[in-house]
Amino acid sequence: MFQLFKFNGGVKPPGNKAQSVGQPSATAPLPARLVVPLHQNIGGTPRPVVKAGDRVLKGQLIGEADGWISAAVHAPTSGMVRDIGAYVQPHPSGLSAVSVVIEPDGREEWIERQPVDYRNLPTDAVQTAIRQAGIVGLGGAAFPTHGKTTPAKGVPMEELIINGGECEPYITCDDILMREQGEGIVRGTAIIRDLMQPKKVLIGIEDNKPEAIAAMRAAVAACGENFDVVAVPALYPAGSAKQLTRMLTGKEVPVGKRSTDIGTQCFNVGTVYAVWRALALGEPLIDRMITVTGNVEHPRNWRAPIGMPIADLLALGGPKADTDGVILGGPMMGFVAPDLTVSTVKATNCLIARSRTLFPPAPPEMPCIRCGECARACPQDLQPFEMYWFSRARNFGKTQEYHIFDCIECGCCSFVCPSRIPLVQYFRFAKSEIWAREGDKKAANSAKERFEYKKAREEREKAEKAEKLAKAAAAQAAKKAAEAAATGDSLPVTTPTADDAEAAKKAAIAAAMERAKAQRAAVQPRNTDALNADQQHAIDAVEARRLQAGLETPAADNENPSS
């Protein structure tokens, strides 16, 4: 029997998974247009290598990976590039980013697919092939996969973990993939295994997916591998890499370190499947499994091209009349799509049609009663109510003392809070505030440095100029004196000496410094009015960000310690 470990906390939200696994997955029909963002990965933004008017083939490179931590982007189908421009992204911010718009021609004409002989290639060549195929973590993190396949120096790789946890309610894309593509997943796992040479390979699946567990066991046996398929208790967030690693190995990834530092690494099942397709079939990552569920007539998993507008995907499910929005991702960590024109990206795993009945509005927020439910539910062993208190008071230093950056935003704390406090929302706000301030500080620092540098240079130049002038004047005077002496004139003349030149130089420098001082005084705010305006500006910026973070709804009480 495999020995499992526990992590603290965790919650059991209703699964709502059965709806979408009632039937096998299907391939989504091609939409009228695909909007493929270039920056779908953590790391460098891929550079576009096509232009409007180009014809592209299915699988053709359209965005070239920029830097090592970056992943290429490919055309999901054959057709015409209609535009390369800024389009709204499937991100809570609703910001736009450069995307390639492709109008499919319906012919699905592939590029020449070239399988990679990964068994006989050196490690870096295989990694490059994975990078070229545009593979990123499909569990949601979108970190370029090849970048995770190098073991830490001096730390032997113990366990390679394949994450089939899928703990979020509603989402079943990994479940269905494991049921249908078990062998592909196992073969993809073997590729990573060969790259990283771990002692064991563990495939962790929540025990609420018995079909997937059976399918994976069968696939492992069929491929003749010795991977352990381990059923882990269904406890959200068991599918989070850190928590799954803890359950399977008993090891906790130390804060601020990578999992390879403790000899583990974790990949999502969809990711390793994509690796296998890329290397064995020569098909880059151009589509993925997406669950369409929630308030729809026909919940189901669709193999959909990357860049499919979510309105088209939603239509496949047949949204019910009272649908009032779409949640991208799961209900615990997902976000509401800024609008239905946004399209899917590599990280999009689920689309939940929302209605007031399925997701009733949150009840009014009450003051924290310090019951500690949130702390008991937190899988990261944090004290959410303390972080909440200090986020609210905008005492961000304190939130950091309470380890706010260890928060994985899993939502367990908000889920259990009897006072219905949207805790995670406060943490997102606090984190973005801290980032913004760090950014401001850096920007201010570099601006200040630039200014000082420029000033110093100008002063040096001025001083040099003054020195030249003084030298010239001295030379002039010396010449005159020499002439006078030559003519025998006995007029007393002041002979400029080296000392005089020195004095002139000093005077010039002093003058320059005086000017600089005056300038500095002019630049620096001297009255409180200016200071207040500055502060006001900062405060306004904070308010604006607070609004964006969705915190404008006043709490039921106004016990803000800072007000």
Next chain:
Amino acid sequence: MTLSSPYVLKETSVTWVMTQVCLALLPGIAVYTWVIGPAILIQLALASLAALAGEAAMLKIRGKPLNLFLTDGSALLTGWLIALTFPPLSPWWLIVVGTLFAIVVAKQLYGGLGQNPFNPAMIAFAASIVSFPALMSQWPSQDMHLGLVEHLRIVFGLSPHLDSLTAATPLDALKTGLKLGEEAGASVAGLLANAQTFGHVGGRGWEWITLAYLIGGLWLCLRRIITWHVPASFLAAVVVLSGALWLYDPREFANPLFHLFSGGVMLGAFFIATDPVTCASTPRGKLIFGAGCGLLAYVIRVFGGYPDGVAFAVLFLNICAPLISLLTQPPVFGAKGRN
């Protein structure tokens, strides 16, 4: 609509939590009524009314939404705890004044729900016992069996024969008995053998009420409304300290069972010290908090000037709670690997 995830929430609310605690008090209240008489029901009604009225008035003055906060159940719970800790035959105004003081001063003036540093019910108890020591020590004698009408008359001051009906609490009786009997060589064992006053373990009748509190409290633990830490360490501290002294000199000190089942220990351990707002917040902190309450309650009870020490012990530990929490922060996930 919720703006940011999670979009699903567990079915729970402050009202639900408070209701569970009130429910857990019901067995205790039932036995109390059966043993002592209906006076406790009158006091509960008075305290509830005073608590809700005080809360409503303060919410109104502070401009807070009435229906949201009045229905959260916290004021009601405070009222109930006050009723259960005050002498049941005390005059009506005593409990009303005490409850209003708890709600208005100890809770609302500090900012209302969740903001009060001290347990409001214990503030009410402490303030009353300091201000009205005589009234606060008039406990009904076990031998009177009066009906609802008589109790109503007593509570509302219509019946003058209070003194003849009251008796010392077992704790009081023990303390006074020991003092009086110092020369006569009275021992705890001898005094406790008087079943008229002391019943089987902790005071006749009271031991059954206490047992009902214990059952209600265990139910709260099982349902995870409260964690086991505070009650366990509270009771353990009482047992260890009283046990050590009892072993040292059984003539001077009562046995642990007596201390567990008399006075406010059981109610305090499960229902009062566990108040989340005023308790330490970390698991280890809760253990320290509970143990501190238990030790101090025993020390005040046995060596101090008051018959019972639970209220003062809890209030003292309330002061220490923030510091205890701060010093007992558990390591975060992955902290073990940190250097």
